[in-house]
Amino acid sequence: MVSAHPDAQADTRTRIVRAAATLMQRQGYEATGIKRIAADAGATLGSVYHFFPGGKQELAVEALRYGSQEFTDLLRTGLDSTDDPAEAVAECARLMAQTLRDSDWSDGCPVAATALEFIGRSPAIQLASEEALGQWRELVAVRLAAAGIPVDDARDLACTVLSTLEGAELLCRVSASEQPLRIAARHLARLIRAY
Amino acid sequence: MVSAHPDAQADTRTRIVRAAATLMQRQGYEATGIKRIAADAGATLGSVYHFFPGGKQELAVEALRYGSQEFTDLLRTGLDSTDDPAEAVAECARLMAQTLRDSDWSDGCPVAATALEFIGRSPAIQLASEEALGQWRELVAVRLAAAGIPVDDARDLACTVLSTLEGAELLCRVSASEQPLRIAARHLARLIRAY
DNA sequence: GTCTATACCTCGATAGAC
């Protein structure tokens, strides 16, 4: 039998988390209803509460972790694409730009929209967001340090790399243009080469 | 008579817009209820719909424009603080960090949270967000060009300045730390000095 | 212009059969 839903091969719990992650990435937490998540996942409301008795917030935390891993994969791909660390970071920006364009400016950072809705209002969600950002920063920092940049400089650079990528992505999505990430790629590469 | 509300001296319409701008800046559009806006503004629901017959979305557009002007003022203060363009941009980052800390990481970019909720879902709100970001970028570009940086370079630099400030602010808010903006200040200054 | 009351709807969450 062929299912009407894209992720039919995965188990129900996974499909629910994926649907939640996608919707929250695109429109944030508050605009995303549980009924819609269930429908997109090809599951019923009962199943959602079966797997996530803690309700929407518990599911959201799981969705943030899931999306965080996907973004980690994208970063790893970019960072491992070449020996030159400056070029590797630029490649991350290009990968993000391409992913955004291919998804009609929908598939960006999986935590930004939700994180901004909950600053100071939900420890669980804020912590999950902080862990995601921290993990990405660490990934970049390790890559830069491996290229010979002093560890402290690498950590600071990684922070700015992440800041710039996040902000450029916001600008890209709002203006429906790849330009901010393309420009960020050039500037970040220049910044890194200065070390 | 002394009012219980902070903006009692302003007219009702202005108080409503201010309250909406503040709430949307802190938690986005969807989490912000009209009843709460009215209460914070010291107005009634009837007044809100009297001034904004188009409802919540019409009010949101006005709130974004209002917040946009406030952020423009902050940028102008930073950009005019010194002759050195690199130092001026760094000062913007420091002003943002200070504002964030003073508000318990609440008062950041007035459009980011709302904009991310509406990418591709509301032309009116997306346009208002795009206009705000474009205005800020133009402000920075003009300042850099005035310092002698070639116009095309200034425009690209302004784009990255804005990207980095926006992203660093996200990181600051999520991690409840000034560090990302402090680091961004240093890196942006270095990037600008290279021209 | 301001206010109260309320209509109408959708939300998150629950209950209980299967």
Added chain:
DNA sequence: GTCTATCGAGGTATAGAC
């Protein structure tokens, strides 16, 4: 584990007196 039916709360928006 999955499903349907439904509850209560809270949302936006409206009506109409003042």
